[in-house]
Amino acid sequence: MVSILWLPIVSTSYILFIQSAKNKMCSILVTGANRGIGLGLVKHLLTNQSFKVDNVFATCRDKGKAKELMQLESNSQLHILEADLIDHGSFFNLASQVSNIVKDNGLNVLINNAGISSKFTRIGLVKSEDLLNHFKINTIGPIMLTQALLPLMKLASEKNQSSTGVNKAVIVNMSSILGSITLNDQGGFYPYRTSKAAINVATKSLSVDLKNNGILTVSIHPGWVKTTMGGPNAPIEVEQSVNGICTFLKNINKSHNGGFYDFEGKLLPW
Ligand code: NDP
Numbered sequence: 001m002v003s004i005l006w007l008p009i010v011s012t013s014y015i016l017f018i019q020s021a022k023n024k025m026c027s028i029l030v031t032g033a034n035r036g037i038g039l040g041l042v043k044h045l046l047t048n049q050s051f052k053v054d055n056v057f058a059t060c061r062d063k064g065k066a067k068e069l070m071q072l073e074s075n076s077q078l079h080i081l082e083a084d085l086i087d088h089g090s091f092f093n094l095a096s097q098v099s100n101i102v103k104d105n106g107l108n109v110l111i112n113n114a115g116i117s118s119k120f121t122r123i124g125l126v127k128s129e130d131l132l133n134h135f136k137i138n139t140i141g142p143i144m145l146t147q148a149l150l151p152l153m154k155l156a157s158e159k160n161q162s163s164t165g166v167n168k169a170v171i172v173n174m175s176s177i178l179g180s181i182t183l184n185d186q187g188g189f190y191p192y193r194t195s196k197a198a199i200n201v202a203t204k205s206l207s208v209d210l211k212n213n214g215i216l217t218v219s220i221h222p223g224w225v226k227t228t229m230g231g232p233n234a235p236i237e238v239e240q241s242v243n244g245i246c247t248f249l250k251n252i253n254k255s256h257n258g259g260f261y262d263f264e265g266k267l268l269p270w
Contacts, residue, residue: 032114085141106155207258
């Protein structure tokens with residue numbers, strides 16, 4: 001039992017704890033946020049009260065074409081920035097735009113969501129340009145963007161020493177079950193499968209390299225989702241996938257570092 005003499009000390013520390021928790025900023029950047037899962041994530045982060053985010057950075061290739069995303073622009077938490085994942089040289093400029101807003105609070109979460117997928121391809125029909133393009137956007141883009149944003153993620157991690165997961169620093173690489181080597185029993189899809197398997201390897205390396213910085217890295221398969229990429233026959237709506245991803249994200253801790261999960265947090269084989 002707490003003695004009456006201790007009460008002022010206990011209540012003062014409690015107030016200080018609450019105040020410091022309140023002062024903590026949480027900033028998240030989502031790529032490919034003008035449609036599909038990326039747009040769904042941004043909408044969820046802006047409206048869902050259980051996930052308290054101070055800054056949502058939503059990137060798209062062309063603001064002029066991102067009508068639905070631009071309609072959310074009046075939201076003061078939202079910062080819409082342009083980024084083409086093929087233009088790796090522009091990432092440091094993007095990082096400095098983010099830095100101007102988050103200052104020394106850094107960036108807590110990076111969701112490398114943007115991606116492309118060509119049609120089902122058998123070996124006889126694979127084109128080298130298609131392979132290269134998939135690697136540029138699905139693999140090299142996320143790795144180089146992570147490199148550019150890393151100083152900001154390290155800041156966030158240092159600023160939140162006693163926290164974990166999204167309150168500290170997390171990198172999410174949006175992967176696909178089609179990138180799993182173990183679960184590949186259908187073949188084909190060379191450009192997409194190889195680029196997603198490669199980003200999974202990058203997830204593992206980042207989880208090792210950044211462990212001592214307190215930055216966690218995971219790959220997530222969002223499910224087969226009804227988007228332009230998933231097509232009209234996909235069984236999962238964007239909202240369901242995004243709900244699952246955000247619930248999982250909220251609960252990410254050290255035990256998840258370097259793993260591959262589905263949108264409901266189920267561990268998947270590489
Ligand atoms: P969509 O095709 O609906 O959206 C793709 C997004 O990526 C768009 O915002 C698009 O922008 C952006 N993008 C494409 N190329 C570039 C580029 N060069 N630079 C910047 N952004 C680019 O896909 P989903 O929302 O369905 O997919 C999101 C992620 O989830 C992807 O990584 C995908 O591989 C993964 N995934 C999706 C599945 C599904 O069933 N839907 C299943 C498994 C994984 P723009 O409009 O300018 O083209």
